[in-house]
Amino acid sequence: MPHSQITDVSILIAEDEEALLDSMTEYLELFFEKVYRAKDGQEAYQSYLKHHPDIIIADINMPRLDGLAMIRKIRENDRKTKIIITSAHSDQERLLQAIELHLVKYLIKPVQSDRLKTLLLSLVDELRSQRHTLALKEAFYWDTLNQKLFHDAEEIVLKPRERKVMSLLCSHPNQSVSAIDIYNHLYEDQPERDFSSHAIASLMKRLRQKLPKDTIKSAYGVGYILQTK
Template sequence: MANNRILLVEDDQNFGDVLRSYLEMHDYDVTLAKDGVEGLESYKKGHYDLCIFDVMMPKKDGFTLAREIREKDREMPIVFLTAKTMKDDVLEGFRIGADDYISKPFNSEELLFRIHAILKRSQTKAELKDEVKEFSIGKYHFNFPLRILTFAESGEEEKHKLSPKEASLLKMFAQNVNDILPRSEALSKIWGEDNYFTARSMDVFVTKLRKYLRRDDNIEIVNIHGNGFQLLVKSDQEA
């Protein structure tokens, strides 16, 4: 089993090197970036299981970096490191969606325990989410293992056999109904990379899914400019 990958963004080079070495001694695969700008570039290029951000950094602070990553991935565990103990900073961190907040100086073993707990919680959440194999989407029923999308109304039934990528994309939409599905999250999980060509490919697959779902007027896949897509499913009362 591969080691958990951690993105560590810390502007104090000495402290960052020491912390990276300590985490690597405990079997974590660590990428170290020296500021928020470099941290965002590292995030875009790699796949990580957890992020650790210093708050006060040049070019881009940890809070700003976390907000930008949250736009792309709502599930990524994020831990803030800071020398400040101001209550407002702690609250701001949790408002952004921090999983934990540790003030310097801290006990190294405590950090390890917290990282382990966060990763275990994140993995359990992902496993529970992935256990669901069948979905109701408006007037449609979607069987993911069989890749069959069925429309049923008043005794009428219409079935579509989806391709593997169509099924994987529809599953992600179904898991996030009425929420924004970040384009980068879908591309990295289904296509394995996020670039111009895979993005254009995803647009084609979204168009296909819109066609499959067109018989239910309460269903719409909308483009959220600069972010991703949203599968909107209205109830009969809302329609």
């Protein structure tokens, strides 16, 4: 697989056409580790109650419980879950009924994969921003609000200086931060200290051991880059 899967955002696909459900599930699993599927509205609602997905893609017409009825039930207590409706051109009038349901988007079938991918990745960014998290490699992420490092739901314990460096690097993801800037950030309360490249190199080595390989890369003569992609 050319890219790593998204592990911190889950998605539910609800579609009654079995072949389309299979192909949509297969496509979504290219990008998301947690993909739930349902073949009708009732099954989708039960899956929602069990898994609390972050994003739902639902067909407007489904047996047992149609898409709009399912979304109305969800919206009774939940305005946060991102919901996308898919429909045929003939459903345009029914889409007007969905305006008050706070949907992210209405997609007309057949759904273009590139358009869907762009939309989903923008929702992932939005969800992460709302959670105050920065996704790193291999299911690691940085909690920008609490200044903590996690792998899945498990905290990776950092020493005070390691945490301070992570905070600085995470505020400039995929950008070079010079060793001098890191040193000044660490010792901002001790301006009389002399810069030591060895001290920074040693600290960065210890920090790298707590992160996936190549999360922090050295840019020779420039500084260090925290890579999130």
